[in-house]
Amino acid sequence: xKILNIAAAGLLLTIVGCASATTTVLEPTSAxxxxxxxxxxxxxxxxxxxxxxxxxxxxxxxxxxxxxGGFAEGDGLTLRYRFLQLDQGSRAARYMLGPIAGxxxxxxxxxxxxxxxxxxxxxxxxxxxxxxxxxxSFKSALDKAAKEAAEYAIxxxxx
Numbered sequence: 165x166k167i168l169n170i171a172a173a174g175l176l177l178t179i180v181g182c183a184s185a186t187t188t189v190l191e192p193t194s195a196x197x198x199x200x201x202x203x204x205x206x207x208x209x210x211x212x213x214x215x216x217x218x219x220x221x222x223x224x225x226x227x228x229x230x231x232x233g234g235f236a237e238g239d240g241l242t243l244r245y246r247f248l249q250l251d252q253g254s255r256a257a258r259y260m261l262g263p264i265a266g267x268x269x270x271x272x273x274x275x276x277x278x279x280x281x282x283x284x285x286x287x288x289x290x291x292x293x294x295x296x297x298x299x300x301s302f303k304s305a306l307d308k309a310a311k312e313a314a315e316y317a318i319x320x321x322x323x
Contacts, residue, residue, distance in 0.1 A: 187312045191286040198323040201238025207246035221306045228314030242277040252302045268293045268302050274313050289313045
């Protein structure tokens with residue numbers, strides 16, 4: 165039974181693709197500011213980003229912070245994000261060649277501010293998508309990056 169479960173999990177990853185995300189803290193939280201409210205602002209991207217992906221990330225980040233994370237919308241803190249790097253890769257290559265080709269990746273800078281506009285912390289969160297019989301959707305990398313960013317906010321700023 166255990167072997168069957170492992171085989172099923174491997175088959176599922178082969179079919180749908182694999183997404184991952186990491187977070188790098190560039191400037192750790194310098195003050196012990198806590199707030200139950202947070203606003204999300206989209207800063208100036210340094211690379212072209214399709215409207216679909218920008219809007220999708222904003223929506224997923226809001227879901228992670230407000231629906232799942234326990235924050236309410238408000239101006240206790242401000243989270244400003246911007247895309248620094250975005251390469252969708254090739255879904256066709258992921259479809260045809262699996263995990264050896266077509267990898268997509270991105271880096272998003274996220275800066276947290278207090279109500280006076282003083283920077284509290286800065287992180288980079290990045291996501292990747294690779295492989296998959298169906299090529300994997302780049303949106304799964306955006307999902308992972310939104311979750312990483314929200315977890316950082318929850319762990320550092322939510323009372």
